[in-house]
Amino acid sequence: MLRVAVVGSGPSGCYTAQSLVQRDPDVQVDVLDRLPCPYGLVRYGVAPDHEKIKSLQNNLRTVLEHDRVRFLGGVAVGGPRGIPVKRLRELYHAVVYCVGAATDRRLGIPGEHLTGSWSATEFVSWYSAHPDAVDEGFLRGVRSAVVIGLGNVAVDVTRMLVRGVGELRPTDMPQGALDALAASGVTDVHMVGRRGPTQARFTTKELRELGGLPGTEVIVDPRELALDPAFAEPSALSALPAVQRRNAEVLRDWAAAPPREVDRRIRMRFFLRPVEVLGQDGRVAGVRFERTAPDGHGGVTGTGRFEEVPAQLVLRSVGYRGVPLEGLPFDATRGTVPHLEGRIVRDGVASPGEYVAGWIKRGPTGVIGTNRPCAKETVTSLLADAPALASQQVPEDPLPALRAAGIEPVPWQGWLAIERAEADLGARLGRNVVKLANWDALLGAARSG
Ligand SMILES: Cc1cc2nc3c(=O)[nH]c(=O)nc-3n(C[C@H](O)[C@H](O)[C@H](O)COP(=O)(O)OP(=O)(O)OC[C@H]3O[C@@H](n4cnc5c(N)ncnc54)[C@H](O)[C@@H]3O)c2cc1C
Ligand SMILES: NC(=O)c1ccc[n+]([C@@H]2O[C@H](COP(=O)([O-])OP(=O)(O)OC[C@H]3O[C@@H](n4cnc5c(N)ncnc54)[C@H](OP(=O)(O)O)[C@@H]3O)[C@@H](O)[C@H]2O)c1
Missing domain, CATH: 3.50.50.60 (FAD/NAD(P)-binding domain)
Known part of the structure; x- marks a missing residue:
């Protein structure tokens, strides 16, 4: 099995995971997100009154429920409480950064x-x-x-x-x-x-x-x-x-x-x-x-x-504007990570096993669907590199290493519990589903699951 970490569960992360498992039966993917909730800007950007576009979450959900894909929420990469970029690279054969563009111009x-x-x-x-x-x-x-x-x-x-x-x-x-x-x-x-x-x-x-x-x-x-x-x-x-x-x-x-x-x-x-x-x-x-x-x-x-x-x-x-991730190269003018066909470029050379897709690769333009061909290009590069990457020794399961770093991921069951809590809140307020709006409420609900 080739073990791949996809960082970010927005459209580009989900399309990357989907393309990987569809195109290679020997790939297993962990999709990591700093939030306990998946779907990136589809959940946290697409306007609430655009219900049809919001329902694309159901398509992304089928990706994250694939038997060779695992969602690990609450896992930040980089930052004071996150897993460092270098350490993450040691835990997987390949890492694809799909972290979007979190700030504004x-x-x-x-x-x-x-x-x-x-x-x-x-x-x-x-x-x-x-x-x-x-x-x-x-x-x-x-x-x-x-x-x-x-x-x-x-x-x-x-x-x-x-x-x-x-x-x-x-x-x-x-x-x-x-x-x-x-x-x-x-x-x-x-x-x-x-x-x-x-x-x-x-x-x-x-x-x-x-x-x-x-x-x-x-x-x-x-x-x-x-x-x-x-x-x-x-x-x-x-x-x-x-x-x-x-x-x-x-x-x-x-x-x-x-x-x-x-x-x-x-x-x-x-x-x-x-x-x-x-x-x-x-x-x-x-x-x-x-x-x-x-x-x-x-x-x-x-x-x-x-x-x-x-x-x-x-x-x-x-x-919007991409933010630099400590340990990754960054083009401050474009607000993106430099790459060649999705391969991250360090000092002018493609870095083995490190990739990008989505807004952090192209810049903050394009609709949800634009991220699909973008992710496919990256996956094509990754799978072409796979024979060389597979020789790297990686742990059977990176979870113990994440826990050793003080990170307790929110599993898919935790996210399903958040969904139930949001349905319950809606019922109590006489509305449909109502989103939980703070960390304590989200993590409390996730733990109850
Ligand atoms: C306000 C707004 C409304 C939009 N509305 C529409 C619309 O109606 N229709 C449409 O087609 N397109 C819409 N778009 C565009 C669409 O949302 C984007 O094309 C798409 O979300 C980009 O996907 P992405 O995966 O690159 O980034 P994102 O969707 O931003 O996903 C990035 C993910 O990475 C995670 N992440 C970030 N940093 C880290 C880290 N360090 N460690 C771990 N995880 C991390 C984030 O939590 C997030 O889940 C909208 C965009 C915006 C800004
Ligand atoms: N319903 C949907 O499908 C939907 C909804 C939301 C977002 N999205 C997509 O998400 C992406 C991001 O959307 P966005 O609206 O953030 O970005 P955008 O489409 O790039 O628009 C940015 C706007 O800001 C203006 N601007 C930039 N710098 C400026 C300055 N210094 N002073 C004044 N104006 C300035 C630009 O004007 P200039 O042209 O003059 O630079 C442009 O009008 C887009 O691809 C968009 O289509 C899609």
């Missing part, structure tokens, strides 16, 4: 760290019940919010800010976040991009969904659309890739729509680059933007004209 502008200015990562972790999330009182006293960025995460957090509690109650959102959203006084969300509508990164299905939210109107200023050369010239619009063309159609319809009597408004803004988060008494009071103009090469330049948008909450949704 920074804007690097004054006021970014004022109270009331948070990354989308922090906000998403809170409403997703990530046990490391902190309740920052995100919505307290907020009427107007600015969301910076025009990606799908920006669309998610914008939608969560205006979704009615009636629509969120059937989801697995933690009770604290549901209560805070129910009490929210947010009436205006300004979703702001530094480039034009045809350079936005969101996809049409996600964009269109904003227009169908009850009691909410999407406002687009036709004068701002006209700043995009593609809108001024109809033949330029039809020459765009399908997603951009369809996005443009949706935005043009919204720009032409008459105003409605609604409780909440999403104002979609373009060609505004954030230059300062404004504060008053140490709290966010708004954002100062500079008007930009297309530079003719897909980018923008500043125009020296400025605009201020009042807000009590700023969510910076400008992309």
Whole structure:
């Protein structure tokens, strides 16, 4: 048996494990995760109201229940209480790092760290019940919010800010976040991009969904659309890739729509680059933007004209970022681990038995399905190396070594107990499944199993 450790149980970790056991009957896989819960961002990122995408957890579950795959939760690699990278490599013939991109990119502008200015990562972790999330009182006293960025995460957090509690109650959102959203006084969300509508990164299905939210109107200023050369010239619009063309159609319809009597408004803004988060008494009071103009090469330049948008909450949704793992090489510019076809590269040379897949390999873009071919490429490299790797002496079972390092993994049965506890909590609250939102509750439930 070739013993492989996959670090991370998100989509890339699960697809790596699946590809390994499907393609080689002599491979046994341990999937390690620092959390007691599997599925990575499918559990802790995909928005709670996207139940169909959330249900992909069922597909990932079949991988982790395969008889040659074992889930070991609560096992961090690296860090003060984790198993060191070097030691892990001694316990397995090969290790595949699928650790995702856990933090956020920074804007690097004054006021970014004022109270009331948070990354989308922090906000998403809170409403997703990530046990490391902190309740920052995100919505307290907020009427107007600015969301910076025009990606799908920006669309998610914008939608969560205006979704009615009636629509969120059937989801697995933690009770604290549901209560805070129910009490929210947010009436205006300004979703702001530094480039034009045809350079936005969101996809049409996600964009269109904003227009169908009850009691909410999407406002687009036709004068701002006209700043995009593609809108001024109809033949330029039809020459765009399908997603951009369809996005443009949706935005043009919204720009032409008459105003409605609604409780909440999403104002979609373009060609505004954030230059300062404004504060008053140490709290966010708004954002100062500079008007930009297309530079003719897909980018923008500043125009020296400025605009201020009042807000009590700023969510910076400008992309995620990989974090370095002690003992692994790291490309600080890209926020990824350097690799060649999935083989980790140390000092310019592929390191035997060490691999990467997913966001830590490619950077923080791509949907769940993108991780499948990415994982396959890595597995192809690993299996090509397998004959050389198999000669390494490794323990029959690495569990005693993990325990000797002070780590008591949460087994699959422990995760199933967490699932039962979340169903019980939902029943007690008169809801469906409700997620446990802190370490003590998760580990307590896991131990009971
Ligand atoms: C907010 C948000 C919403 C999204 N919504 C959608 C969507 O609706 N549809 C869609 O198709 N895609 C969506 N995506 C994209 C999708 O989630 C990613 O493509 C995918 O999750 C990346 O997979 P991954 O396995 O590389 O990373 P992750 O899913 O982040 O998994 C990484 C795993 O590694 C574990 N880990 C990290 N460090 C360590 C360590 N040191 N030791 C042990 N374990 C560790 C983490 O706990 C985690 O479980 C969304 C992304 C975000 C950020
Ligand atoms: N429903 C879904 O399918 C779903 C949901 C959520 C996430 N995802 C996927 O997850 C991945 C990550 O999504 P994401 O939204 O985090 O990233 P993203 O798609 O890369 O979008 C990041 C946004 O931030 C902007 N930005 C970056 N730096 C900036 C700066 N300094 N100032 C102002 N704006 C800045 C970008 O603008 P520029 O273009 O100008 O750089 C872009 O609009 C994507 O592939 C996404 O599709 C999918």
